[in-house]
Amino acid sequence: MNAIIEVTDIKKYFAKKSFFYGAEKMPVKAVDGVSFTIDKGKTFGLVGESGSGKSTIAKLVTGILVPDSGKMSIEGDIDIVFQDPFSSLNPRMTIRDIVGESLFVKGVNREEIEDKVVKILHRVKMKNMECLDKYPHQFSGGERQRIAIARALVTQPDIVVLDEPVSSLDVSIQAGILNLLKDLQEELALTYLFISHDLRVVEFMSDVVGVMKSGKIVEIASRQEIYSNPQNEYTRHLLSSIPKI
């Protein structure tokens, strides 16, 4: 298979230093030897309870953090959508600047930025094109998350890391965003690393699922296998705790 992301045995420990002595306390093993591959055009779902190291993996893969050890090979450009659309957009910037800034720093000229920003906002189904000169606080949570997605897609990345993209939204709005993400994946041939603590959302989105616990992946399998025939005891425990509706 043509793997676009290949991560081998990466580790990230966080050491806490005290103010006066610089003495190291026990490090937190946020990511402790994780390996996985993601095939082009597919979605890899990463599931686990909070504190299991999911978000650290997102930051390592996108280069926000540097792993202590291990190997990562990523073919293509990568961008990220964060969990909370209320805090992930700079409150003092207009939507135009938020979405267009990454093009601006690459030296793209003004008209081209405007053109691309308008196109991508249209693509994430922001209905109102007047939104360009508005500020983030003037939008609802779902709209802001669409803006955050547009922000990530404007540079035309090959891979998008989605770090709990719907968990701060109302359930009624979640479906809209998830369907949008699926449509975009098809149209733009995107590869997703989809991170969530919500097993049902992961089931809806993913082709392959990895289950994380305390910095390690305890089980990786296709969606069908994980949900119908889980091998690991922790996976079974998680699945049994999905509330039945």
Place this chain on the structure above:
Amino acid sequence: MKRYIAKRLLLIIPMLIGISFIMFTVMHLAPGDTASIKYGMNPEVSGSARANFDKMYDLDKPVLVQYGLWVKRLISLDFGSSLIDDQAVMAKITSRLPATLLLQIISLFIIFLIAVPIGVISAVKRNSFFDRIMTIFVFIGYATPSFWLALLLILFFGFKLGWLPISGMSPWYTAYLDSFDRTKDLIAHLVLPVVATAFGSLAALSRYSRSSVIEVMNENYVLTARAKGLSSSRIVTAHILKNALLSIITIMGLSLPALISGSFIFETIFAWPGMGRLGYEAIMNYDYPVVMGVGVIATFLTLIGIFLSDIAYAFVDPRIRVGGEK
């Protein structure tokens, strides 16, 4: 926004009334009176003459009545005249205000220009050697009584080293200097008062800058900025500083009261011919109209300063300026 501004402006009036009332009563609570300051050493002024003096200036009436009379005059912007030398209070203040404003505005600039970079560098390079040195400096700054520091400055730079003049703003020979030398001389006279005035606020503001930059650095949109692949210098200037500086500006407004009350102390120590020293001398002379005049002007300037910084803050924050529909 307009309603907010109007409301804030109107609020200044009750504040002024309340503060002036407290000043008036406290001033009259102090033991002693104007007549004994003015004529106490003069054996030719009899007790009945002093009683006449009190009567002439309504000083024999109850404090509340006196306050009422004072407010009545103030409504027509009449601050009265000094009980000691009969000069109009307003004329006395306007002749002294420029010196105070010069000192305060320069101090404010110096505080801002030094404290903010210290705070920002400390925050960006948190726990570095620089940050720790500055932390120690800041705590020393907090703990040092600034009037004592002023005396040390005079002792060291004025007497031991003899580098700088220790008092006044312009000496008698100013008139004989050309404009370049006069400016140089004025700057030399400014150095010590400015250092003494700025020192305490410097510590407070740099500490505040540091914490507000750190606060912004932990915001998620800074993480977004990093995900955009921006250079760290752009993240610091375009995302962090822009957000952090605005809250720092507000704190500048709140530091005005400290600066104005500080002017009473430092202008007296450095014999600076400003409004603060005028107020101090008036208090010592029981010169009620002058004390009240200086107090009201100082209060007014402080309230206006706080008002302006509030408005500025609201204006630059789109969440307040641009009413959210949602």
